[in-house]
Amino acid sequence: MIPVCRLEDLPAGDSVRLDTTPPVAVFNADGELYAIDDTCSHQDASLSEGWLEGCLIECPLHAASFDLRTGRPTCLPARRPVRTHQVYVEDGVIHVLVASATGATGDGDASAAGKGSAA
Amino acid sequence: MRAVIVVGASLAGLYAARELRAQGFDGRLVVIGAEPHPPYDRPPLSKSFLTGTADEDRLALADEEETAELAAEWLLGTRVRALDARGRTVVLDDGRTVTGDGVVIATGAAARRLPGPPLAGVHTVRTLDDARALRADLTRGPQRVVVIGGGFIGAETASSCAVLGHDVTVVEAAPLPLAAQLGPQMASVCAGLHARGGVALLTGVGVAGLRGAAGRSVTAVELADGRLLPADVVVVGIGAIPNTQWLAGSPLAVDDGILCDDGCVTTLPQVVAVGDVARVGGARAEHWTSATEQPRAAVRNLLAGHTVESAHSLPYFWSDQYGSRIQFAGHRTSGDIARIVEGSSADPGGDPTAGARGGGLLAVYERAGRTTAALAIDCARPFMKARRGLAADRAAELAGV
Ligand SMILES: Cc1cc2nc3c(=O)[nH]c(=O)nc-3n(C[C@H](O)[C@H](O)[C@H](O)COP(=O)(O)OP(=O)(O)OC[C@H]3O[C@@H](n4cnc5c(N)ncnc54)[C@H](O)[C@@H]3O)c2cc1C
Ligand code: FES
Numbered sequence: 001m002i003p004v005c006r007l008e009d010l011p012a013g014d015s016v017r018l019d020t021t022p023p024v025a026v027f028n029a030d031g032e033l034y035a036i037d038d039t040c041s042h043q044d045a046s047l048s049e050g051w052l053e054g055c056l057i058e059c060p061l062h063a064a065s066f067d068l069r070t071g072r073p074t075c076l077p078a079r080r081p082v083r084t085h086q087v088y089v090e091d092g093v094i095h096v097l098v099a100s101a102t103g104a105t106g107d108g109d110a111s112a113a114g115k116g117s118a119a
Numbered sequence: 120m121r122a123v124i125v126v127g128a129s130l131a132g133l134y135a136a137r138e139l140r141a142q143g144f145d146g147r148l149v150v151i152g153a154e155p156h157p158p159y160d161r162p163p164l165s166k167s168f169l170t171g172t173a174d175e176d177r178l179a180l181a182d183e184e185e186t187a188e189l190a191a192e193w194l195l196g197t198r199v200r201a202l203d204a205r206g207r208t209v210v211l212d213d214g215r216t217v218t219g220d221g222v223v224i225a226t227g228a229a230a231r232r233l234p235g236p237p238l239a240g241v242h243t244v245r246t247l248d249d250a251r252a253l254r255a256d257l258t259r260g261p262q263r264v265v266v267i268g269g270g271f272i273g274a275e276t277a278s279s280c281a282v283l284g285h286d287v288t289v290v291e292a293a294p295l296p297l298a299a300q301l302g303p304q305m306a307s308v309c310a311g312l313h314a315r316g317g318v319a320l321l322t323g324v325g326v327a328g329l330r331g332a333a334g335r336s337v338t339a340v341e342l343a344d345g346r347l348l349p350a351d352v353v354v355v356g357i358g359a360i361p362n363t364q365w366l367a368g369s370p371l372a373v374d375d376g377i378l379c380d381d382g383c384v385t386t387l388p389q390v391v392a393v394g395d396v397a398r399v400g401g402a403r404a405e406h407w408t409s410a411t412e413q414p415r416a417a418v419r420n421l422l423a424g425h426t427v428e429s430a431h432s433l434p435y436f437w438s439d440q441y442g443s444r445i446q447f448a449g450h451r452t453s454g455d456i457a458r459i460v461e462g463s464s465a466d467p468g469g470d471p472t473a474g475a476r477g478g479g480l481l482a483v484y485e486r487a488g489r490t491t492a493a494l495a496i497d498c499a500r501p502f503m504k505a506r507r508g509l510a511a512d513r514a515a516e517l518a519g520v
Contacts (some may be wrong), residue, residue, distance in 0.1 A: 049499035049503070050502040050503065060438060060500065061444075
């Protein structure tokens, strides 16, 4: 489990990027917390810098959109999912449990991305 | 409509094929492309593909499953050489013909070349084959690389060559590269990125010619002021010309691109044009996003038989150079004033040797108190907000008139 920040430091509509390998993005979507791989599965943009609307995050580079609940893209140009991770709040601090951190490359590697989100 | 022909099997052609199926066209779909490769993505050719961080399989635009779902007949490695007077039949290079009742033209553009006999070591960067050849030359140990042209593709290629450890010089005829696109103030900020990447930038001087014996390798680039720049590899990045030669003699109007209305419809209602080859509503864009957005309206209008939807979206492009990401959106015209609203121009990209990016910057362009465009260097999140604002303004403006 990786501590992220205090709950009050991630207000609704905001996101934060963890410099893990691969990097992980944590979002507060209208009060629900989600964590996914930060690197877009299309090319190499950082999804934490994207546009958050409801449960969808739009990539800042070519506007692929991902469902934060499943990591699946909802439109082109992304075709592969990003991994999703579990988020917990403990004593007011947000934590992320990164799914199978080993073996992932974070560059949108197809096998790593597919495995995580299927779980 | 029972059969549609898509001419050009790259980004815009593939998106047109997708739109045709998505919008319910279930007839015969023939996609014809001059290159032997299935549709691939060009932007990485000057970036991650050149530096070797992305392989060819990462360039593919459609996977097998999607290709199968499109249920198209692919004629790859096949150039179209003419369109008949009724705009329904295309003639292939080998004389065969294909007839449909709708045609989507997506033939893109070709890299402009320098006059003179071909010399080994001289490259353009437009196609996968171009990039493969350049990559092969760059893997033969350290080289002296001269990039002719400081536009986006020239700058990206120079950056990639520098990353690979080559000795790189960029030659730009204008006093400042990219000034026409970005305006002088922001163009000079971008020009500063070359120095940061260890690349020499020579501006305000044209190229007189290339040195090297005919049929042999290039040895130097001769500048208009008489200077000689020794070179083992030369990259010519002086723009692209829309691929319209094959339309000579057709009824379509052509003037630096195929003339179309706001909905990508040509002078013939059953022929639409999309992507780099199309001059839509008076403007031709050479951007990835236009090539992916125009097909939606173009296909709708093609299937409707006349223009029911405009393809006017907000122009947007990005470029990756020297570890920085440049993003631009909107309609800048000369005289618009650029104002930096986030970060500073002092060091927008940070120090690449330290592996760190600077804080980035966001600039907005203004004219008569209105925002016309936005430019960001490593400032994706604020840029997205600005871009959305511009798109909303544009939509309101279009709805209002
Ligand atoms: C190296 C490079 C880097 C780029 N980087 C960026 C970037 O960072 N950001 C950005 O926004 N844009 C970028 N672009 C621009 C973007 O790639 C283009 O706007 C896009 O490829 C246009 O797509 P298109 O399908 O209209 O044309 P093209 O991609 O040019 O495809 C046209 C296709 O039609 C085929 N064709 C031509 N004539 C015929 C014929 N007579 N018969 C059959 N087939 C024919 C061609 O062989 C080609 O395959 C870059 C382009 C290049 C070359
Ligand atoms: S990098 Fe995210 S859509 Fe292209």
